[in-house]
Amino acid sequence: MIFRRISWWLSGLIAAVVLSPIAVLCALGLGADLDFGGSLPRILGNTLALAALTMVGAVLLGVPLALVTRYASLPGQRFWVALLCAPLAVPSYLGAFAFFAAFGPGGEMTALTGIATPSVQGLAGATLVMTLYTFPFVLLSTRAALAGLDASVVDAARTLGMSLPMALLRVVLPRARNGIAAGALLVALYTLSDFGTPAIMRLDTFTRVIYVEYNAFGLGQAALLSLQLLGLVALVLLLEARTRTPRERPGRPLSLHLSPAVKVLSLLAAVAIGLAALALPVAVFTLWLLRDGFTGFDPSYLLNSVYASLLAAAGTVLLALPVALAASAGRSGRLFERIAYLGFGLPGIVLGTALVYIGLQLEFLYQTLALLVIAYMIRFLPLAVGAVRAPLARNGRDLSGAARSLGASPLEAFRRVSLPLSLPGIVAGAALVFLEAMRELPATLLLRPTGFETVGTYLWRVYDAGYFGRGAVPGLLLMLVSGLAVMLMIAGEERLAHRSTR
Amino acid sequence: MDRRTLLKSALALGLLGPTRLLAGDAATGDAATARSVEELPALQGKLTVYLGRGEGGLYDTLVTAIRKRNPKLDLQVRRGPSASLANTLVAEHQAGVQRADLFWSIDSSSLGLVADQGMTHPLPETIRARIRDPFQYRHWAAVSGRIRSVPYNPRRVSADQLPDDIMAFADSDLKIGWAPAYGAFQSFVTAMRLLEGEQRTRQWLLGVKPHATSYAGEFGVVMAVERGEVDVGFANHYYTLRLKQGMPDASVQLAFTDDDAGCLVNASGVALLSDNPAAVGFVRYLLTREVQEYLATQAFELPMVRGVAMPAGLPPMNRIDPPEVELTRLADLRPTLALMRETGVL
Numbered sequence: 128m129i130f131r132r133i134s135w136w137l138s139g140l141i142a143a144v145v146l147s148p149i150a151v152l153c154a155l156g157l158g159a160d161l162d163f164g165g166s167l168p169r170i171l172g173n174t175l176a177l178a179a180l181t182m183v184g185a186v187l188l189g190v191p192l193a194l195v196t197r198y199a200s201l202p203g204q205r206f207w208v209a210l211l212c213a214p215l216a217v218p219s220y221l222g223a224f225a226f227f228a229a230f231g232p233g234g235e236m237t238a239l240t241g242i243a244t245p246s247v248q249g250l251a252g253a254t255l256v257m258t259l260y261t262f263p264f265v266l267l268s269t270r271a272a273l274a275g276l277d278a279s280v281v282d283a284a285r286t287l288g289m290s291l292p293m294a295l296l297r298v299v300l301p302r303a304r305n306g307i308a309a310g311a312l313l314v315a316l317y318t319l320s321d322f323g324t325p326a327i328m329r330l331d332t333f334t335r336v337i338y339v340e341y342n343a344f345g346l347g348q349a350a351l352l353s354l355q356l357l358g359l360v361a362l363v364l365l366l367e368a369r370t371r372t373p374r375e376r377p378g379r380p381l382s383l384h385l386s387p388a389v390k391v392l393s394l395l396a397a398v399a400i401g402l403a404a405l406a407l408p409v410a411v412f413t414l415w416l417l418r419d420g421f422t423g424f425d426p427s428y429l430l431n432s433v434y435a436s437l438l439a440a441a442g443t444v445l446l447a448l449p450v451a452l453a454a455s456a457g458r459s460g461r462l463f464e465r466i467a468y469l470g471f472g473l474p475g476i477v478l479g480t481a482l483v484y485i486g487l488q489l490e491f492l493y494q495t496l497a498l499l500v501i502a503y504m505i506r507f508l509p510l511a512v513g514a515v516r517a518p519l520a521r522n523g524r525d526l527s528g529a530a531r532s533l534g535a536s537p538l539e540a541f542r543r544v545s546l547p548l549s550l551p552g553i554v555a556g557a558a559l560v561f562l563e564a565m566r567e568l569p570a571t572l573l574l575r576p577t578g579f580e581t582v583g584t585y586l587w588r589v590y591d592a593g594y595f596g597r598g599a600v601p602g603l604l605l606m607l608v609s610g611l612a613v614m615l616m617i618a619g620e621e622r623l624a625h626r627s628t629r
Numbered sequence: 630m631d632r633r634t635l636l637k638s639a640l641a642l643g644l645l646g647p648t649r650l651l652a653g654d655a656a657t658g659d660a661a662t663a664r665s666v667e668e669l670p671a672l673q674g675k676l677t678v679y680l681g682r683g684e685g686g687l688y689d690t691l692v693t694a695i696r697k698r699n700p701k702l703d704l705q706v707r708r709g710p711s712a713s714l715a716n717t718l719v720a721e722h723q724a725g726v727q728r729a730d731l732f733w734s735i736d737s738s739s740l741g742l743v744a745d746q747g748m749t750h751p752l753p754e755t756i757r758a759r760i761r762d763p764f765q766y767r768h769w770a771a772v773s774g775r776i777r778s779v780p781y782n783p784r785r786v787s788a789d790q791l792p793d794d795i796m797a798f799a800d801s802d803l804k805i806g807w808a809p810a811y812g813a814f815q816s817f818v819t820a821m822r823l824l825e826g827e828q829r830t831r832q833w834l835l836g837v838k839p840h841a842t843s844y845a846g847e848f849g850v851v852m853a854v855e856r857g858e859v860d861v862g863f864a865n866h867y868y869t870l871r872l873k874q875g876m877p878d879a880s881v882q883l884a885f886t887d888d889d890a891g892c893l894v895n896a897s898g899v900a901l902l903s904d905n906p907a908a909v910g911f912v913r914y915l916l917t918r919e920v921q922e923y924l925a926t927q928a929f930e931l932p933m934v935r936g937v938a939m940p941a942g943l944p945p946m947n948r949i950d951p952p953e954v955e956l957t958r959l960a961d962l963r964p965t966l967a968l969m970r971e972t973g974v975l
Contacts, residue, residue: 166970227845232858329810329843331975339975342712342812343962344742423689476713483717487724494728573717577677577707577728588708 131456135463138453141446142466145505148473148481149357152350155484159347166331170352174332174359177253177325178318184258185314188400189265190307194295195393196266197273198383207397208270212263212617214404216609218566219260220323221602225408226256227327228595235411253328259404261317265310272306273299278381291383299381308370313513315363316471319356322569333359334474338569341476353477360472364465409606412599419596424585429604432581435496435571436564439503440557446504447511447556448549454516467512470505478506479573486574499574503564510563514556515549558615565608662936663759663918666698669910673701676907679718681711681734687928695914702907715739718902722748730908733772733899733915736812740898741957744768750901753909759916759934763953769900772915773924774931776949777817777893778866779884780851785860791884795891796825798861799836806842806850806862809974813847813865813895819965820954821890827968834972848872855881863891870929870942883942885949894951895959896933 195201196208214222229235231246247255276299284294300307322334333356341349385393450467453460470478482502486493492501526548530540568583575584582601589597672695680688696704707714711734719742721728734740743749749768757765764771781791792798798805808814822830844850847864851872854862857880866883873879885892899912914920921932929940939946969975 232853232856327845329845331970339810339966340963341716342710343815343966344712344716344738344960345963346716348963480713480716480720483720484724487720487726490724490726493726572709573713577705580708584708 131452134449134452135456135460137446137449138460138463138467141450141508142463144501145467145470145508147485148478148505149354149469151481151484152353152357152477155480156347156350156354159345159351170331170333170336171355173250173325173330174319174356176250177257177330177332178315178359180250180254181257181261181318182311182315184254185262185265186307186311188258188262188396189310190269190300190303192393192396193266193269193273194299194383195385195390197270198381199385199390199393200382201390201394207394209614209617210401210405211266211397212613213401213610214260215263215562215616216613217260217404217408217606218323218609219256219317219321220327220566220568221605222260222404222408223253223256223324223327224590225411226252228411229407235414248328248330250330253324253330253332256324256328257314257318257321259400261314264313264317265307268306268310268313269303272303274380276302276381278379281381305370309367312363312367312370316360316367316509319360319363320472320474322474322476337474338476341480346480349477349480353474356474357469357472360469363472364468367468368461368465409603412602415596416599416603419599421600423589423597424600425580428580428582428585428601429608431579432565432583433608435499435503435575435581436561438496438500439507439564440561442500443504443508443511443560444515444553444557446508447515448553450508450512451516451549452545454512464512468509471507471509473506475502475506475567475569475571476573478502479570482570483573494574494576496576496579499571499576499579502570502574503560503567506567506570507560507563510559511556514559515552554618555616558612562609562612562616565612566605663916663921663932663934664913666914666917666919669913669917671701672699672907672910672914674905674907675703675705676731676905676911677705677707677729678731678733678911679714679729680706680708681714681732681736681739682708687924690927691915691920691923695911711736711739715742718743718748719746722746727903730901730903730905731899731911732769732902733897735897736816737769737771737896737898737956738816738960738962740769740900741960743900743902744957745960748900748902750904752901752912756909756912756916761933761935764896764933766898766957769898770912770916771896771898771933773921773928773933774894774896775813775865775867776885776931776943776951777813777891777895778864778869779861779886779891780854780864780869780881781861781884782854782857782859782880783882784880785857788882788884791861793885793887795821795886795889796829796833798891799833802840803861804840804842804859805837806844806853806859807837808844808847808850808864809969810843811846814863815962815965815969816895816959817863817890817893818969819959819962820893820952822965822968823954823958823961824890824952827964831968831972834969834974838972838974851881855879866943867929867940870940873942874929883944885944888950888952890952890954892949892951893954894931896956897930898933 192211196204196211201207226247230244231248232243234244234246236242236244281294281298284298285291289297320334322338325332325335326338333352337349337352337356340352450464454464479502482498486498492498527540527544530544531537535543566583568587571581571583572587575581582605586598586601586605589595692704692706696702707729709717714732714734718729718732732740732743751767752770756770760771764774779791781788786803792801818830818834821833842853842859844853848868850862850864851868853859855872869881869883872881899915901908901912916934918934918937921934921937924930925932925937925940929942931939966975
């Protein structure tokens with residue numbers, strides 16, 4: 128019980144830390160006029176449209192592929208799952224940038240082949256890019272939800288004369304509904320807080336306008352807009368809180384026999400996704416690399432990035448444990464968890480600015496690596512909490528209760544039962560945070576120690592100056608390192624799925 | 630009679646030398662022209678510079694060269710978007726925290742914001758005297774400049790088909806390339822708003838929009854002009870010169886409008902934020918002949934120190950007649966953005 132109490136207190140403390148930048152925002156936004164010449168409804172409309180369309184796109188791609196990769200036996204199963212998750216390794220802004228550079232008049236595609244292509248931009252372009260790079264969230268969450276289903280139910284439906292597609296639609300998917308919804312809402316959160324893609328695709332969403340206002344010295348307006356964006360995020364979080372994967376008694380794993388045509392079709396879809404989401408940016412950056420060579424990049428930037436991101440990953444997971452434990456214990460714990468999730472909806476530039484103000488009050492923290500890592504932790508805590516919680520919610524509480532009733536001390540129950548059970552989740556969560564911290568840019572620019580250059584800040588520098596070619600090395604490196612983190616994550620997911628089907 | 634008209638009539642009467650904005654070298658003696666790096670004492674101690682927008686490798690080369698020449702100087706450089714560094718400096722000032730000795734920024738409006746907070750230390754007279762008229766500000770030293778220009782494709786239009794009044798582009802049937810999301814373009818619209826008023830600027834935006842194509846940046850605009858996608862564009866002068874450096878036969882030429890926002894000269898500059906002697910020394914380095922020539926020949930920027938030659942490829946400076954706009958007033962960007970949003974340009 129002592130653990131639960133400590134977790135509760137820690138969790139409350141963490142929630143307070145997450146709320147502090149929001150308090151700064153309120154102070155900054157106080158008294159600012161919100162005169163946007165009547166374009167506020169348009170901004171809201173764009174933001175909602177992008178989030179909704181991306182959710183739809185991600186579900187349309189993610190759910191069928193999850194069904195196929197979970198239930199049908201495909202040749203090279205693991206490879207296909209890895210390929211489909213790999214878009215997570217590409218920061219969406221790099222993807223958006225590659226699409227932007229490749230298509231349209233004067234794009235690389237036209238330059239290479241002479242074929243005129245329409246430009247990828249606006250709402251359609253942003254939706255395409257966001258869908259490609261976020262659908263793996265739906266894929267993963269749906270796969271996890273499908274793993275727990277008992278095949279006997281489907282068999283029963285089939286023997287009662289239901290066709291296979293109907294059985295999938297009426298029996299399997301409703302049970303995975305919450306998993307799908309959880310993935311889709313994560314996609315929505317991502318889309319709401321993503322800055323790079325709308326900026327490159329020139330779509331006025333909240334994040335883009337916040338950035339534009341901030342750069343026009345409209346700090347108060349940027350703060351007010353951020354608070355409105357936070358309102359949207361809070362709404363999504365409320366919805367997300369209602370979707371919990373129901374626990375089912377593990378049964379016989381389901382396996383489907385798909386016709387070769389369906390299999391080939393699915394594999395073709397996977398190949399097309401791989402080409403668009405991975406091969407295209409890699410090709411664009413390789414082209415630039417060949418054109419401009421390895422000038423200007425200092426390996427210490429990569430070391431700095433990895434160092435800060437490792438610290439962030441370790442720290443965030445440490446914080447995520449008490450939050451996840453408290454959340455599985457009671458109502459107030461659940462509330463703290465929801466508050467911790469708010470950090471995800473703070474655009475980096477806003478969080479960065481708020482932390483500059485906080486840092487200036489605690490001067491020993493200002494422009495230190497510690498403050499930068501704290502920013503990463505606030506921003507990416509939800510990812511770690513989500514990953515850590517899944518295994519805990521699945522079986523942690525009953526089993527540790529059983530251990531206690533068998534005479535284990537709380538510490539022993541934690542060490543020997545809860546911790547090993549949540550280990551795959553911890554690894555996956557740490558990998559996810561690492562991934563995100565590596566690619567984070569706006570808060571890094573504001574908070575890093577003076578002279579501390581990362582892969583991201585270097586990318587910004589060359590992009591800003593129009594030396595796109597010099598972005599090739601850091602761009603490719605970022606994808607490579609992120610790819611390793613994604614592999615770790617998938618390994619965690621597989622172990623988890625394996626355990627729950629056993 | 631305002632100063633401009635007075636100057637113009639004085640010029641016509643032959644009373645003054647070439648007094649146009651950027652040509653004012655003749656009247657001043659040696660004392661106020663560029664010095665060589667060799668004449669400067671070595672810098673030492675700790676120096677923190679906030680560098681707003683790096684222009685990629687170019688400013689980095691300068692920073693590296695200054696580091697190399699001054700081994701005893703512990704130079705810390707903090708790079709970031711100009712506006713965000715300016716916002717940071719203001720927050721630091723309000724909290725009574727001093728970290729930066731210098732603010733070196735590509736964007737004069739960011740310098741203006743910082744100067745408005747009363748954070749800057751006045752520049753020594755000896756430094757101001759070296760800088761071209763009328764860029765001798767009290768609170769920051771102009772380092773390099775850029776002119777708004779009209780790049781055009783000579784295969785599609787000839788120079789005499791181009792209006793010399795920026796406002797007239799709205800009524801033309803030219804296909805125009807522009808980059809509304811780009812900072813330099815927004816400063817140009819701000820200048821138009823200050824010179825012509827809100828209503829005329831709104832009409833201009835609405836007039837150009839139907840025959841304009843948007844690009845992400847102004848280098849993109851210049852490339853589109855070169856490919857012939859559009860007839861003309863609006864861009865800083867150096868993008869055209871940089872393109873022509875790599876592609877000498879590029880089908881793009883520079884035109885300039887006359888005494889309006891279309892040929893605004895904007896400047897990058899540096900403001901002193903502390904009384905650290907190395908900070909003043911650093912400013913002196915930026916204003917040496919070597920650095921100024923480097924900026925002119927490699928980046929095609931306008932050198933701001935008297936006696937340093939303009940970049941190749943520009944018409945003689947006495948043929949360019951920029952408007953008079955106090956550069957720091959360009960910080961008043963929000964009404965511009967509101968206007969651009971309202972007209973659906975941004």
